[in-house]
Structures are given as structure tokens and as C-alpha cells.
Amino acid sequence: MSTEVEKGDGVHRGSPGGPVVVDRYTAGARINHWITAVSLVLLALSGLALFSPVLYPLSGLFGGGSTTRMLHPWIGVVLFVSFMGLFFRFFRLNLWEHTDSVWLSRLRDVLAGDENKLPEVGKYNAGQKMVFWSMSLLILVLITSGVVIWDQYFAEYFTIDQRRIAVLVHSITAIVAICVWIVHVYAAIWVRGTISAMTRGQVTGGWAWRHHRKWLKELVAGK
Amino acid sequence: MKPLFVVLPPEIRPRVVLAQGHDRTADRAGVGEPVEQRVAVAFDDRFLHRGEIVEEALQHHQHRVAVGQGPACQKACPTQAIVFGTKDEMKKWADHRIKDLKSRGFKNAGLYDPPGVSGTHVMYVLQHADKPQIYANLANNPSISPVVEIWKGVTKYAGLAAIGAFAAIGFLHHAISGPNRVSAEDEKNAERLTEGQ
Numbered sequence: 001m002s003t004e005v006e007k008g009d010g011v012h013r014g015s016p017g018g019p020v021v022v023d024r025y026t027a028g029a030r031i032n033h034w035i036t037a038v039s040l041v042l043l044a045l046s047g048l049a050l051f052s053p054v055l056y057p058l059s060g061l062f063g064g065g066s067t068t069r070m071l072h073p074w075i076g077v078v079l080f081v082s083f084m085g086l087f088f089r090f091f092r093l094n095l096w097e098h099t100d101s102v103w104l105s106r107l108r109d110v111l112a113g114d115e116n117k118l119p120e121v122g123k124y125n126a127g128q129k130m131v132f133w134s135m136s137l138l139i140l141v142l143i144t145s146g147v148v149i150w151d152q153y154f155a156e157y158f159t160i161d162q163r164r165i166a167v168l169v170h171s172i173t174a175i176v177a178i179c180v181w182i183v184h185v186y187a188a189i190w191v192r193g194t195i196s197a198m199t200r201g202q203v204t205g206g207w208a209w210r211h212h213r214k215w216l217k218e219l220v221a222g223k
Numbered sequence: 224m225k226p227l228f229v230v231l232p233p234e235i236r237p238r239v240v241l242a243q244g245h246d247r248t249a250d251r252a253g254v255g256e257p258v259e260q261r262v263a264v265a266f267d268d269r270f271l272h273r274g275e276i277v278e279e280a281l282q283h284h285q286h287r288v289a290v291g292q293g294p295a296c297q298k299a300c301p302t303q304a305i306v307f308g309t310k311d312e313m314k315k316w317a318d319h320r321i322k323d324l325k326s327r328g329f330k331n332a333g334l335y336d337p338p339g340v341s342g343t344h345v346m347y348v349l350q351h352a353d354k355p356q357i358y359a360n361l362a363n364n365p366s367i368s369p370v371v372e373i374w375k376g377v378t379k380y381a382g383l384a385a386i387g388a389f390a391a392i393g394f395l396h397h398a399i400s401g402p403n404r405v406s407a408e409d410e411k412n413a414e415r416l417t418e419g420q
Contacts, residue, residue: 011417019410019414020410020413020414020417051379051382052379052383054383111396111400112400113400113403161368161370164368164370164371164374165370167374168370168373168374168378171374171378171379171382172378172382175378175382175385175386178386178389179385179386179389182386182389182390182393183389183393186393186396186397189397190393190396190397190400190402190403191402191403192402192403192404192405193404193405204405204410204413205410205413205414205416205417206405206406206407206409206410206411206412206413207405207409208413209405209409209410209412209413209416210405210406210409216413216416217416220416220417220419
């Protein structure tokens, strides 16, 4: 009974006698991911334009201040719906386990890339799980506080004091989300061979062996 | 009550371009919006941008100022109650009007330029500066909410610093540790694993 394997995951030879290839993300998951990614980047750019006068020129990317203000919440709705899709796709294998705490307590080995000293990892490691759960929480806070300050449609439902608090919460949460996003992108760049998981849906056997051995073993065992 | 004069310094982005009683004139000049709304933008909503209302009035205003014209409301005002100029000029102008008012018995005449919000972009000469609320509910001693101060102050700087720090740590970590590459041995191990089944 495999616990780390998802529908669509698979292991096979790229060509007869060729290297081992592991299917990690289905086309649906990848499309869902990239809609979320594009909206998140657009939200960060337009949000930063509204956040600080220093970054206001970024509003030029969206056709000026008014359009930036108009578009930002709508992109937020797209992100929220899209992220919900990712959430329900991925949450099961992101549930926290005891080995995740062990993995996390050896952060020094993680950062040094000494993965042999760490417990074998399933489809997601503790760092990925933390990105997943923090993004889930942050996006929930962002959409909620965002509605409160969406004056175009909701101004009459909230007092000015509520909106002031909401805009403060919204900006702090957004800053944290951007930092989490930096960790997410950096990890994908630092751990070479990762990005193909989200572009072609596949990783090499060696990548799976090195970083997600438990996942690979269960995949092979269940084949 | 209606303020006698509205004075507009140009070096700023006016959030309020009209005063009570000038709405009809403004409509004729093509910048009309209900006056109360503008006043609300200035005081209750000081830093919560109110979208097009302010933005449009502002752009209209700035386009005119950019070509050396005064704002449309000033031009259209039949009683010339709206004056437009630098803050210093306008303060001098207001002093002159206030002296005049005082000489006519308005003991509490003064300029509405509340220090609690570091002054306003649009100032009003009031006959009763001690009771600004009687003029379309102008805020008496308005101040900026501490929540807004936190948002526009420490949050902005700490937030941008945090983003910068995370990016910098990424670069540093990569420079020190180098990329985390899959080795040929990893690939062999994966092959052995799949073969073994």
C-alpha cells in the first residue's frame, strides 16, 4: 500500500536502455501551477506598486495607477481559485509526519546538501510542506483582507477602521508570501533538475533517488 | 457654513479640489463630483486610495497645471473664491484675508491647515476656524491613525528589507554552497533500484 504516490506518478525508461525517468506532475497539475505562478507574480508586482511610492513605477506595467488598482483584486480572485485547485491536488501528501520534524531539525545538513544524513523523503520534504502550508494560510488571509479593502464593491460593508487594519494585515501577509515565494523559487533553482518537474512533468531517476528516495522506492515497488 | 476661500498649492497632488458650495461650478467645469465625497477622501480615507474619483480629478488637475493653467474649478469659480499657488504664497494670501475678516468682527477667523496631518493640500479660510465641523463636517484636529502610521512607516521599510534579505540570503547560499546537483552515482542507484524489481 503506497502512501507517497499520487495518481499520474510513474517510473519508466525514457527510451529502451536509456536513463530512468520519473513522472512527477500531470499536465493538469502543471497548468494549475503555472496559472497560480503567473497570477502570484502579477499580484506581487501590482501589489508592490501600491505598497510603496518607491515601487509605484511598477504600475506602468498594468497601464497606470487606476488600472493597477482595478486589476489587482481580480488577479487575486484568479490566484485564490487556482490555488484552491493546487491545495486539493497536493494537500494529502503534504500532511506533516514525524520524519519531517527530524528532517527539519537537521537544517544544517539540508542547506549543505548532505541528504544522505537525512531521513528518506517522500514526494515532499519538510521544506516543501512548509511552503505549501504557509502559502495556503497566507493566501486565505490575503483574500479575506483583500475583500475588506476592495472598495469598488465592498466599501460600504466595512468601516474605515476595519479597512485600515485590513490593509495593514494584507501588506504584512503579502510581504511574508513574497518571502516564502523567494524560498520556493530559490529551492527550485538551487536543487538542479527540479524545474523540469513543472515544465515537462518529469524528473530524472537520480533526482528522485537523491531528493525523494522514499517516493521513488514506493513508485518502483508499486510498479 | 461655507468656507470663504479655498487655496490650492500646486506642488502637491490635491486630494480635495473643491469645497462645499462649489460643486455646481465644478460641474460646469467638468470635474464635478459630490463635494462630501472629496472631503471624505481627504480626511477619513486619507491613505486609502479611493480609485477613480480622486485619480480622475487629480489627472485633470495635473494636466491643467502642467500647461500653466490653474485648476478648472478655480477658472470657473465666478466669485474667485478659489486661489491656486504655492503653499507659502497661499498662506500669505490667506493671512491677508484673515486679517480682513478679523477686522470685520470674525474673531476666530483662521486658516484650515491642520498640523495633525502635517497640513492639507487644500486649505480653507474659515470665518470660524475654531469650529471647522460646521463647514461640511471638516475634521476638527484630524490626525493620522496609528494603524496607517504603522502601515506606511515601519511595515514599508521592514517589508522591503525582508524581501531584500531573503533574496540576498539566496544569492549568498548559492555562492557558498553551490548548486545541489544530482550525481552520476545517484542516477546509477536509481537504475539499480528499478532493475532490481
